[in-house]
Amino acid sequence: MGEGPHRHQAGTYSRLPAEWTRTGSGPRTRKTCLMSLAEIQDTPLDETGFGGGQGEVGDYIALLKPRVMSLVIFTAFVGMLIAPGGIHPVLGAVAILCIAIGAGASGALNMWYDADIDAVMSRTKGRPVPAGKVTAQEALVFGLTLSAFSVLVLGLTVNWLAAGLLAFTIFFYAVIYTMWLKRATPQNIVIGGAAGAFPPMIGWAAVTGDISVESVVLFLIIFMWTPPHFWALSLFKRGDYESARIPMLPVVAGEDATRRQILAYSVLLAPVGVAPALLGFASPVYGAIAAVLGVAFVWYAVKVFREREGDAARKASVQLFKFSLLYLFLVFALLLGDSLFAALFSGGFA
Template sequence: MSLVERQDMMNEDSVVWTGGMGTASDYLALLKPRVMSLVIFTAFVGLMLAPGTLHPVLAGVAILCIAVGAGASGALNMWYDADIDEVMSRTKKRPIPAGKVTREEAFTFGMTLSIGSVLLLGLMVNWFAGAFLAFTIFFYVVIYTMWLKRSTPQNIVIGGAAGAFPPMVGWASVTGSVSLESFILFLIIFMWTPPHFWALALFKSSDYRAAGVPMLPVVAGETNTRHQILLYSVFLAPIGVAPYFLGFASPVYGVASALLGLAFVALAVDVWRKREGDVARTATVRLFKFSIFYLFMLFALLLGESLVAGVLA
């Protein structure tokens, strides 16, 4: 065997063995912990607002299963999107493109957690909630990741439903059903998702273009994206106040959510007006950061009122 052939075999071996040395932190990164934290929080709010009671141990099991299911979705998303993640600056340090975990390991990890979380939620809490969690995982991995993300600029609009389901799953864990109130919680997140992610896409459009992902700024241009951000923000503001109008939030929530909605719209108007240079980037980043604060505050206010009501009951 020649030296060249030996070198070729060594190169092949190095490709075969790329990854497979992932640490606990690498597998944790596969779960998308920042996204998981939002899922846990909104699911917990849904669980706490739901009428009826659930034993604290079972409530903990429900939140754990929802969290693990969300993490499993993240791992399967990274498994399928490894080619995209390798191109984008925002994602190229993730465990698979960084060579710390193989795609096969991520797939096995994600599927194991998916099946385990669904079965445990169904067996320990109720099967309606378990089935809803299974549908949520399926929607995110198959409908959004495998289909919408690479095929339409409306990917984040339709696919955003996956991120909006957790409060409904939390609600279903208590009641074994869904209701108008839980749908409103879903609708708040659903309408919040497009302006939040399109703001990110505006200053990361070169990444999405390089990866071939048809995000709205890439396909329709930045001007159209700014129009859409403003439109969705205008629709979001009254939906954010809906819990008060429907009677499951107090006037304090009503006033606070209205003010937060007005601030959201004002920042969206700023993004719409400022379209070039550093001022445009600053306006977009400001909206993106405020959008996170906005969603957190709405759900934190609802949670706080629920906890106060529980103490006074």
């Protein structure tokens, strides 16, 4: 992380968590307010309390949550390719770029708002804002700028339905999920998961200009997948959420209730995963494999449901978490392969 000698020594941010208020509107250290301009000009930058202008390019890339972004790119790409009709490859690439940047922007807005709780959790305390590399205000401006650009460019170059969906996704993730539900309700994950479920729908809308049953099914697959995925994570990262006082389900409703709900959503997910074949926009081969994957998902969820004590319980939830990642990847990869295969046999891309 390039711990340069000038980087954190003045502690502009090292004292941040104690002074941080819950508003997330950025650190206003008392020192800054009381200093005169002359004093500030006589002080090396690190000691003024502004602390801005310190970030490396890599820190700004980290604000975009590149790992989440890669999943967004993949699912949006699948949505775009399996949609009927075609899109010019250049416009398709621009659409993917806009969706990726828009998703990254919502990640930056999330890190701006959540810096106080990110600082408390082991999984997130190395993020640029709590680590003091980028100020909260810089993250906010970065997120807003990229949001505006991604939506406008998508609208001007592709179509305004896709742009509107992208804008709604950013709003949903940054405002509805991050600012409101995440700290307010144990169902935060369920509703917040909708934000992650939009990208294939946006990809689809970029091609067809509409919302259809098929794109809603793609949405539902990710929507149903999110709760068991994150609740499995929260089962073995429970301490983190407790110390950050986020009302995750295991913290609020207990682990037994979480295991029941994981199982319930897994049972709902399995048929939704097969739905593309049942609705006829994927082949029976896809349907068969998706069914097997769905059964495996439920099987891992049953293991989580049964194993409730000690290491076995932890292991079961880790296994479900890992399998859930594999499941989502495989389902979308299969949908993609399926439509490419069909396109080859129908004599080229539609």
